Amino acid sequence: MKRLFVVLFCLFSVVIAFAQKSKKPAVLKKDSTAITVQHFNDAAIKKYAADPEFQYVEGQKAEPSWWDRFWYWFWQWLGDLLSSAGLSHPSIKYILVGLAAIGGLFLILKSAGLLKRTAKKVSLPYQESLENIHEIDFDSEIENAIALRNFRLAVRLQYLKCLKQLSDAGLINWQIDKTNTAYYYELTNPVQREAFGSITRRFEYVWYGDFPIDEHAFGNINVLFQQFKTKL
Structure with missing residues (x-):
């Protein structure tokens, strides 16, 4: 085993020595290219310097408007107010983001019709x-509502009358808490x-x-109410 190792070592040394002998020394070639000296054209420089398109002057900052000053004052005031209450600037950021999210959610719900105004109270002969x-x-109640020109109440009574007719015909199972x-x-x-569906939309527009x-x-x-009755 030792002999094999010695033989391999000798062969490796011979190969390296041969490679070093066969390698030619590097020769640095001289650059014979003629050097042309370039000179600045003073006349051209003066021409470009006088051209307004090549004059890069930093514009003066415009004075803030009264609207900009108002908002700067408002945010400064709000920041000082919340800071005095023990809230850091990151806290202010989170509060404003939260308020914006609540406002956006409110607009989405309102546009989807999920936030409806409470109907005005009217004089009803019964509790709604x-x-x-x-x-x-x-x-009798519809006639009285029309005589009093309470057309909003008359629409509600007409709608409830349609529900009664549907219930009497066995087309719906009426319950007082159903939608x-x-x-x-x-x-x-x-x-x-x-x-x-058509009379329901009209009723909800008017009442709710x-x-x-x-x-x-x-x-x-x-x-529309009279036409609906003919379809029962």
Whole structure:
């Protein structure tokens, strides 16, 4: 084993020595290229210096407007106020981001119709939260509402009357705490469902959306109620 190692070592040494002998020394070649000295053209420099397009002058900063000064003062005041309350600048940032997120969520919910204004209180001969469609004399109450020019209430009574007619016909299972959407999906007849959806939208615009309604508008909506009754 030792002999094999010695032989390999000798062969490796011979190869290295041969490679070093065969390597030619590097020769540095002289560069014979002629050098041309370039001179600046003073006339051209003066020409470009006099050209306005080549004059790079930093513009003066415009004075802030009163609107800019107001907002600068506001943010400074808000920062000082919150800092005096023990809130650091990162805390102020998180508070403002949170308020912006709440505002954005409010706008989304409002645009989606999930935030509806509370209907104005009107003089009803019964409590709205406890009204039972099977205990109301609709013809008499609708006539009284129209006589008092309370067309908003008249629309509500007409809608409740339609619910009673659907319940009497066995088309819906009326319950005092059910939603209008639930009644809509209980209708299996496509024609009846479409007509019911139409009068439901009008009713909700007027009652929950506080949509202004006069005698002429009530007449148009009342026609839809009468047409709906013919589809039962």
